[in-house]
Amino acid sequence: MGFFDRLKQGLKKTGRVLNTDIRDLFKSEGRLIDEAFLEEIRAILFKTDMGFVSVQALVDEIATTMRGRVVQMEDIVATLKNKLRELLAQSESPIEYAASGPTAVMVCGVNGAGKTTSIAKLAHMFKSQGKSVVLGAGDTFRAAAVEQLTIWSNRLGVAIVTGEPKAHPASVAYRAVEKAIADKTDVCIVDTAGRLQTQVNLMTELTKIRDAIAKQIPEAPHEVLLVLDATTGQNGISQAAKFAEAAGCTGIVLAKLDGTAKGGVVVAIRQQLNLPVKFIGVGEQHEDFAAFDSNQFVDALFADALGV
Structure with a gap:
């Protein structure tokens, strides 16, 4: 098992909250992005302990790009993923090694x-x-x-x-x-x-x-x-x-x-x-x-x- 599969397995509990709850918000014909939807998605995100600032940023992103539209679950997930990548952006170097010596x-x-x-x-x-x-x-x-x-x-x-x-x-x-x-x-x-x-x-x-x-x-x-x-x-x-x-x-x-x-x-x-x-x-x-x-x-x- 590669690390990505281990990570998926490790995040299963968090993923279940996100994915099952978000899926439950949608019907086959999609969902209108209105105030009620934004509050529901906000409550789901809070369950994963992302914190107020992060949750607000994610909800604002959905509101800005999708309010008033009927969208599918895939659209919401793609928007959340893109914004999360932005919020998590950091240097790719995990360890700053010494120039010389230990x-x-x-x-x-x-x-x-x-x-x-x-x-x-x-x-x-x-x-x-x-x-x-x-x-x-x-x-x-x-x-x-x-x-x-x-x-x-x-x-x-x-x-x-x-x-x-x-x-x-x-x-x-x-x-x-x-x-x-x-x-x-x-x-x-x-x-x-x-x-x-x-x-x-x-x-x-x-x-x-x-x-x-x-x-x-x-x-x-x-x-x-x-x-x-x-x-x-x-x-x-x-x-x-x-x-x-x-x-x-x-x-x-x-x-x-x-x-x-x-x-x-x-x-x-x-x-x-x-x-x-x-x-x-x-x-x-x-x-x-x-x-x-x-x-x-x-x-x-x-x-x-x-x-x-």
Whole structure:
């Protein structure tokens, strides 16, 4: 199964809301685009957690181009897809690599968002591209997190730097980058402790970890990726805003898209935070993870509607 088929499968819950509900708005002779229709389509789009700004933009597009006309479902779907591609437009480069030396990637997020699994999938992706990887187990407050990351490092055949329990995470980050430089490793991925965006002291700690990495490589970290759990929907937006401020996030890794009907939160993130969605996860396996492709995402979202 290719990633597009995995993505379709992962977005099935979101797609079912969109496609079944939109289909129910139409009869064989089509449907007049009037105020009643616009309100109905608005309610359907809201169910996927696209957010007010994005939904308004989509409804406005339909109203501007089709109001007063009798159209078929295919016309509405085509208009929605075109507008969504516009709303999701972003740079196609998921990772900004260092001009020379190791590329440092810092990963943060709340507990349970899928951070450790996402790091393992990132490491696997880099390895499959022929790059060497070292992991920094910066979640020193949770023994299970270090143990889990160590297991992944062994499975993937990548190096790992750990610290003593309760050691300062910044020291682990420093030593991980130090090792990457000494070993001429291509990519250093630094894990951080899961935290709530309301825990001010822990959010301040993210800045210290950034500073520790920068002591080794002044322009690093090159990427600060925030792992968000797609099943949290709009709640993920407030998480992202706080983390982006504290850690200087450069992009989002959206995990667990396969477990939710709120896949539209991708659109809300792009519109409200102006942070790129860099990677998405639609399952537990390494193959269920890939760089975010907006065209592919939109096609998968409406695949059932068009029988793709």
